[in-house]
Amino acid sequence: MPELPEVETIKSQLNRRLKGGKIKKIEIFLPKIIRLEAKFFINKTVGAKIKKVWRRAKMIIIDLDNGYSLLIHLKLTGRLILCHRLREDYQKHTHLVFHFFDKSVLIFQDIRQFGYFDLYRTENLKGFFQEKKLGPEPLKKSFTLKKFTELLSKKPDKKIKPLLMEQNFIAGIGNIYAQEICWSAKISPLRLAKTLNKKEIQEIYRHLLMILKKAVKQGGTTAADEGYIDARGNKGKYGSQLKVYQREGEKCFRCKGIIERIVLTGRGTAYCPRCQK
DNA sequence: AGGGGTACCTGCGGGC
DNA sequence: TGCCCGCAGGTACCCC
DSSP states (O other): OOOHHHHHHHHHHHHHHHTTOBEEEEEESOGGGBSSOHHHHHHHHTTOBEEEEEEETTEEEEEETTSEEEEEEOTTTEEEEEESSOOSOOOTTEEEEEEETTSOEEEEEESSOOOEEEEEEGGGHHHHHHHTTOOOOTTSTTOOHHHHHHHHHTOTTSBHHHHHHOTTTSSSOOHHHHHHHHHHTTOOTTOBGGGOOHHHHHHHHHHHHHHHHHHHHTTOBOOTTOOOOOTTSOOOBGGGGOSSTTOTTSBOTTTOOBOEEEEETTEEEEEOTTTOO
């Protein structure tokens, strides 16, 4: 599901509610979502206290007080849901449940089972992220227009929309927001990076920040046919602001042209050929 | 180097 | 009603 704004929303909720909490018990219903031996995983997590929850790219990291960190990726349909107390019927697709000593419960559900849990030494995480060559966090102050321009100049032959989605170009943007950013900046998703002039780069940069910030503020996006919910079970309110995502065949809100759908690097891409140049 | 295909899964809507 | 197809928020891997 989740791109940066959705993961950021979940992370904040988890941090608020779980910080200081001590893990009492873990139930594992689908072992394959844990990327290491279940025994070891349980051994290193049960009894540990949660220091803080943070985010890098689309990953949620839970630092424990024993030198280990949980790394969680929700992929397309993963959900982390907080409950005040144990519920007997976990519903379908519940693969993992954390129980805390204060009786609160954290449930992991995932329809498509692509999401995963991993465990790292906290001190090794930085190195791990460096190895992955993750791009910058777009909402950090250090992600300047100058930096964005430099990054673009290193990928001259890439199409802008798929490029925005590359986690080692910029971290956190996925298929919804990449389309929305292109529409807002009036840039065709097909444009090669090297063809963008200064003004156009500035527009992409500006809208990229605006859209991500606004989406974070609104708790992310739940589009019409999606199942995204945050850790409190709420839908994201940015869904109502979407301009092109899944609007194929409908009229462009800006120029009344017809929104088209193409496929770029295997991903559906909606855009307005009339006003996105 | 960029991009296509495939794989990992389940569920939903549309067409017949 | 039921079946088949394409599609879905992500990413890793192989191949040309």
